[in-house]
Structure formats: C-alpha cells, structure tokens
Amino acid sequence: MSSKSIAFVSGASGYIALHVVNELLNAGYKVIGSTRSDKKAAEVEKKFGNNPNLKTVIVPDIAEPGAFDHVFEKYGSEIKVVLHVASPCFFNTTEYEKDLLLPAVNGTKSILESVKKYAPQTVENVVVTSSLAAIASPKRLSEPNAVVTERDWNGVTWEGAGSDPITAYCASKKFAEKAAWKFLEENKSAVQFKLTTVNPGYVFGPQLSDDSVREVLNASCELINGIVHSKPGSDIQPLSGPYIDVRDVAKAHILAFEKEEAFGKRLMLVEGAFSLQQVADIINKEFPQLRESIATGKPGTGKELLNKNAKCDPSKTKEILGFKLRDLSETVHDTVAQILKVEGRD
C-alpha cells in the first residue's frame, strides 16, 4: 500500500474517526471522509486547516439503501482503503431497532455493496470499526472466571436486543460485524479486499481538537466528563470494563490495513481494565484544582470491582500491533486536562 493511496473514512466527524483521519493524513495518505451534512463537513475540513489531502462527501444516513453508492460511483476507481467507522454510539433512545441496530447493520452492508458494485478491484483493504461489545456483553464481562478473547461473540439475539439500550448497542455491533464477515465469505470471487475489524473496549482520551470539547461529550468520554462535573458527596457509578486510548485506536486502524498479519483478523483493543472509581481517584489526585469540589466515592476501592470481572486476553492483538498502549492514568489525565483547559480551569 503506497502512502499516497486514497483512504475513505465513514463518519469522519466522530470522536474516533477524527483521530483516524489525523493519523492517515500524518502518514501521507489522501483521505475522503463522509459526514452527514455540509455544516459538519466544513467543521471537519477546518479542523485540518483545509488540508488539500482531505476531501469530504455527504452521506446523510448510513441506514438508507445505497447510502454510499454516490461516493464509490465517483471515487471508487481511486479508493484503495475503506475504513467504516460510522455507527450509532449513543444510548438515549428507546427505538433500538431503528436508531441502533438498523443503521449499524445496514450501513455495514451497504458500504460493502458499494465497494462490490463500483470498486471491486480497486479497494484492497476494508477496516470495520466494531467493538468489544460485539465480543462480550456486560453480563459476560462481569463473570469472575471468564476469559474473553478475539474468538468470542456476545450472546445477544436480535429479539433480546429490545431490553435496554446497552444490550441493543451490543447487538448492533455484533450483527454489523457478522454482516461484514458474511459478506466477504459470500463475495470472495467478486471482491478482492482483505477485511480486518477493530474491536475496542471503552475508548477514552482527548478529543482531536479543543473545539470538539462541548458540554456533553461522546458517550465514552462523557463517563469521565461526568466525574469532572460531579458534585462532592455524589456516588460514583459501580461501572467497570476494558479501556483503550483513542490515539492508540487510531493507530491500530492504520496498522489494520498496513500490516499483513492483521488481515482477516479481529483486533481486540484493550490495554487493561478500569473502574469509574479508579478514574475518580486519578482525577482527584492529579487535578488539585478539583479537589473537594467533585465526587470522591470510596477512594482506593476501584480495583476490588475488577477482581470480580472477567479477564480480557488481547495478547494476540498486542503481538500484531507491536506498540505500547497508553495506560489508564495517561488517558484519563489527557482527557481531563483538555476539558479543564477549554473551561479555563487549568
């Protein structure tokens, strides 16, 4: 893959996708990114100083049939890599099928159909941003003796996805990822791309640029933002799970198509496990200006929660990636430092 090749990134305005676009541009790739509207396209272009190597296209709704056809009809003969990052990643809905499952699954199917129709011989690699949620549900992750690896799939059914938004999100990521692998299996002779999926745990770390720091952040960073803006004496949610820094997620998206060892693989992106209590401890320790004005919970008890959880074993992925991942202190520190800087409290 020549570094002058063109990569297409869906959902380019999102938290993770912006870091992916940044990583691609820094590595010398030309990028075409899709956003839902002209307004978002202009914002993305501005973030990159109107870099001539970045072009934007509009895809208003990935759930619509043929959503990506116009992009691949026009640019398919030039696009070598497709990174499908766009997918609903929010939980404030009760219409799970319409808002979460269908855009995730139909978006994945339709981008691959467009590749098959307009760029079957040009696109060499497809990277789909899946999730650890496709690998294991929160229930599985809370089983003390379980070991979770890249081979696993969550047990959520389409029908069972109706119980709550988290379960629906897990289903959306599983069925979308399965659709990608099935598409490749059924179209082996019609397309020539290699498929890699990237399956991150909870993604933390700074927004690509300070102007993305809003009152409410993307779903995963909002967990940290919630503690930064908590009231003293309020409870810390007993939430825990696997985490990874967004800058490492972006790097992994590039290695997913640059490194042959990653082709055909699911990359389970997990540095370690976190609990929100540990996050609160880090914030209280490292940001003296917040001390006594935010929640402390029960300092020092965060690790206990983790002992009751399943263990993730990302050793195969770490071997493929071959670079050191950022730890919890660094990712939490950098997330909070950016929020406080934007709020003038640094």
Ligand code: NAP
């Ligand atoms: P995000 O900031 O909300 O990004 C999601 C992107 O997808 C946005 O650009 C969004 O556009 C776009 N999108 C969603 N639904 C769409 C639709 N129906 N039509 C067109 N575009 C649509 O969240 P993120 O954290 O960066 O997530 C990016 C990807 O990473 C998702 O596939 C997510 O499942 C996956 N992931 C995230 C985490 C995490 O902890 N953050 C962990 C594992 C996997 P708008 O902003 O315009 O709606």
